[in-house]
Amino acid sequence: MSETQYGRGDESPSSPFLNDQRLKIIGIAASGLFTLAVVGFLGVILYTQVNPDRFVNIIHPQFIDAFFVVLRIVAISSVLSVTGGMLVGLGRISETLPTRGIAKGYIEFFRGTPLLFQLIVIYSGIPAFWPPGQFPIANFSVPAAIIGLTLNHSAYIGEAIRGGVEAVPDGQMEAARSLGMSYAQAMREVVLPQAWRNALAAIGNDQVILVKDTSLLSVLAVPEIISTVQNINSATFDIWTPILWAAILYLAITIPLGKFVRYLEARADPTGGPR
Amino acid sequence: MSTRPLVEYESVDKYFGETHVLKEVDLAVEEQEVVVVVGPSGSGKSTLLRCANRLEEIQGGEIRIAGDLISGPDANVNRLRQQVGMVFQSFNLFPHMTATENVAVGPRKVKGVPESEATKRADDLLGRVGLGDQTASYPAELSGGQQQRVAIARALAMDPKVMLFDEVTSALDPELVGEVLGVMKDLATEGMTMLTVTHEMGFAREVGDRIVLMSDGEVVEQGAPESFFESPETERGERFLERLL
Numbered sequence: 001m002s003e004t005q006y007g008r009g010d011e012s013p014s015s016p017f018l019n020d021q022r023l024k025i026i027g028i029a030a031s032g033l034f035t036l037a038v039v040g041f042l043g044v045i046l047y048t049q050v051n052p053d054r055f056v057n058i059i060h061p062q063f064i065d066a067f068f069v070v071l072r073i074v075a076i077s078s079v080l081s082v083t084g085g086m087l088v089g090l091g092r093i094s095e096t097l098p099t100r101g102i103a104k105g106y107i108e109f110f111r112g113t114p115l116l117f118q119l120i121v122i123y124s125g126i127p128a129f130w131p132p133g134q135f136p137i138a139n140f141s142v143p144a145a146i147i148g149l150t151l152n153h154s155a156y157i158g159e160a161i162r163g164g165v166e167a168v169p170d171g172q173m174e175a176a177r178s179l180g181m182s183y184a185q186a187m188r189e190v191v192l193p194q195a196w197r198n199a200l201a202a203i204g205n206d207q208v209i210l211v212k213d214t215s216l217l218s219v220l221a222v223p224e225i226i227s228t229v230q231n232i233n234s235a236t237f238d239i240w241t242p243i244l245w246a247a248i249l250y251l252a253i254t255i256p257l258g259k260f261v262r263y264l265e266a267r268a269d270p271t272g273g274p275r
Numbered sequence: 276m277s278t279r280p281l282v283e284y285e286s287v288d289k290y291f292g293e294t295h296v297l298k299e300v301d302l303a304v305e306e307q308e309v310v311v312v313v314g315p316s317g318s319g320k321s322t323l324l325r326c327a328n329r330l331e332e333i334q335g336g337e338i339r340i341a342g343d344l345i346s347g348p349d350a351n352v353n354r355l356r357q358q359v360g361m362v363f364q365s366f367n368l369f370p371h372m373t374a375t376e377n378v379a380v381g382p383r384k385v386k387g388v389p390e391s392e393a394t395k396r397a398d399d400l401l402g403r404v405g406l407g408d409q410t411a412s413y414p415a416e417l418s419g420g421q422q423q424r425v426a427i428a429r430a431l432a433m434d435p436k437v438m439l440f441d442e443v444t445s446a447l448d449p450e451l452v453g454e455v456l457g458v459m460k461d462l463a464t465e466g467m468t469m470l471t472v473t474h475e476m477g478f479a480r481e482v483g484d485r486i487v488l489m490s491d492g493e494v495v496e497q498g499a500p501e502s503f504f505e506s507p508e509t510e511r512g513e514r515f516l517e518r519l520l
């Protein structure tokens with residue numbers, strides 16, 4: 001009843017209708033021009049710079065191999081960093097001061113120093129504890145990469161989970177404890193499922209960054225996508241053909257990953273989001 | 276044989292930092308009794324209730340639930356809390372669970388009741404509070420009054436000996452208050468022991484067995500509803516009633 005009373009007659013006297021229309025047209029024109037420019041640029045590159053035969057020839061084995069190296073490293077680091085991030089996040093909100101302190105220090109260090117630095121510390125620093133040539137792991141590149149990515153991204157995911165837990169209202173814990181649940185039960189049944197949902201977007205973003213961070217692994221001599229681009233470039237003096245492949249392969253991982261995260265978010269919200 | 280009161284506050288002191296929020300409070304709630312706590316904002320009513328299931332720690336005195344000390348360092352808090360049902364002003368339903376799951380989760384996780392049995396019991400309880408057709412709804416899909424009735428069913432599912440209600444209708448639109456008060460009245464009629472904070476004086480008068488007036492952390496007056504509302508014994512009681520008019 002009151003809704004109809006207040007809802008009507010709300011077109012304000014100085015209606016911005018005309019301006020809106022004009023802005024819309026300018027917007028459409030601008031985005032059209034931009035699209036045209038991008039398509040034109042890509043067309044010129046494809047036509048003048050990309051060698052079609054080579055484009056086909058370098059798929060196998062170079063880029064296929066690089067793609068699966070990246071995929072394998074991402075898959076393993078992803079699982080490990082979400083698990084590790086869970087521990088870091090729980091440590092960060094722990095009620096015991098030392099645990100909280102350690103988690104905080106961990107996060108400060110791994111977010112405060114560059115990933116490239118961390119990768120070099122692990123790749124070169126750890127074998128340095130052994131006499132020259134005595135380090136037992138023959139090919140340390142991939143393990144070092146996984147360790148580095150996991151430690152680094154656990155810090156970011158830990159922060160995301162801490163934020164997710166803190167966004168759960170205190171009343172949730174109180175209601176759960178009032179039923180007689182222990183702290184651990186209340187966390188498991190009530191707080192963490194909601195915290196996970198709150199943190200999902202941030203965790204998903206972080207996992208997309210993890211994919212892109214594999215580009216740094218060329219420094220550890222991991223045969224990934226960027227080093228493949230460089231190898232082909234130095235052998236053929238052709239840069240745009242391998243670059244095109246690199247773009248396609250990165251997007252082939254990040255776009256479905258983004259979709260998957262949005263699917264998880266939708267599934268985690270039982271009411272199907274705001275109605 | 277004289278049975279012990281279900282809830283006993285004995286000379287309870289509660290501080291928040293320097294602030295003395297409960298001052299040597301003595302209060303007993305007998306079995307099947309409906310005690311209604313009234314008083315001005317900030318007088319310590321919520322704190323009084325929250326101490327009874329140890330959501331707040333007390334600094335002096337003792338609180339017993341059915342004779343068992345809940346305030347001591349050795350108290351089995353998780354067990355005693357099962358005997359004290361709590362309903363909050365802001366519902367605090369679990370948003371990721373359906374109405375049925377909200378009600379069943381306590382018995383399942385705390386008492387180890389099998390899922391099928393807990394679910395059936397939950398749906399029965401939801402029927403009792405008039406929500407038999409909303410069992411599969413999530414809290415976000417329910418009105419405030421419906422959410423609060425789910426919250427009451429959730430507390431009842433643990434078979435508590437006493438129920439605490441802290442201004443459970445204050446967050447509701449006026450037209451939804453009645454349905455919640457109705458459920459509470461039914462509970463009282465069925466013999467549930469209740470310790471209730473409310474601003475609904477009509478309810479206090481009709482359903483309450485005893486009114487407790489708090490002011491500045493003290494119980495300043497208590498008595499039967501008729502005598503309290505007609506002729507309060509203390510000056511603070513008079514002033515409180517005057518402000519209601």
Ligand SMILES: Nc1ncnc2c1ncn2[C@@H]1O[C@H](COP(=O)(O)OP(=O)(O)OP(=O)(O)O)[C@@H](O)[C@H]1O
Nearest residue numbers: 291294296314315316317318319320321322323442
């Ligand atoms: N967590 C807290 N930390 C510090 N002070 C608090 C806290 N909770 C309550 N207080 C203080 O304790 C006093 C009593 O608060 P309480 O919430 O028990 O009052 P109340 O009678 O329930 O008031 P209302 O009618 O507004 O709900 C108030 O002065 C309040 O500011």
Ligand SMILES: [Mg+2]
Nearest residue numbers: 320321322442
């Ligand atoms: Mg209050």
